[in-house]
Amino acid sequence: MNFTVQFTTRWADFDANIHMRHTAYNDYAAESRLRYFNKFGITIHDFTKEKVGPILFEENTKFLKEIHLGEDISVNLKITGLSEKGERWKIQHEVFNSQGKLSAIINVYGAWLDLAKRKLTVPPLKFQEIFKDAEKTEDFKEILLKRE
Template sequence: MNFKVNFTTKWADFDANIHMRHTAYNDYAAESRLRYFKKYDITIHDFTKEKIGPILFEENTKFLKEIHLGEDISVNLKLLGLSRNGERWKIQHEVFNKDGKLSAIITVYGAWLDLVKRKLTVPPSKFQDIFKEAEKTENYEEILINQ
């Protein structure tokens, strides 16, 4: 399933060079992940109720083309990898400018955290189900966990 979010950029997203700040790209990627969770009826209330939350180990951004002041963007979400038990995941976001040109690729490696024990955890099935129909990248791989 293809998932893409359109965003209207704002003044605060841009720097003195009149292009989008490097951290703004990552903010929009994070927002698209939360909107993806919401599409599957997972909200902040579910995180609180289940005492679970997403955490990131790694975030990498490759910049390809400038996004200028006043341009709107779109950000997609694709699955790069998932552990068999659903505990860990890798997501790729592609950021497109107003003309549909690929402007950045953001990859994140994360997992589900038990908010009480402060340890990684296998999420409840509701949280595992969100990635079942996610579009996968061409280089998708199962994440192997060293026990």
């Protein structure tokens, strides 16, 4: 299943060089992940109720093409890795400018955190299922975890 979000950029997203500031790319990627969760009925209220939230270990951004002041963008979400129970995940976001040109690739490696114990956890079943039908990249790999 393809998932892409269209965004209208804001004045605050741009720097003195009149192109999108580097951290704005990552902000839009984070927003697209939250909208993806919401599409599957997982909201901030579910994080609180289940005492589980997403965390990131790594975030890597490759900049390819400038996005200029006034341009709208689109950001997609693809899975590059997933553990058996969905407790760890790797997501790739591609950011496209208003002409549809690939402008950045953002890769994140994350997991689910038990908010009470402050430890990594296997998420509730509802959370486990959200990535199963997501679009996968060609180089998708299962994330193997040590099981005790």
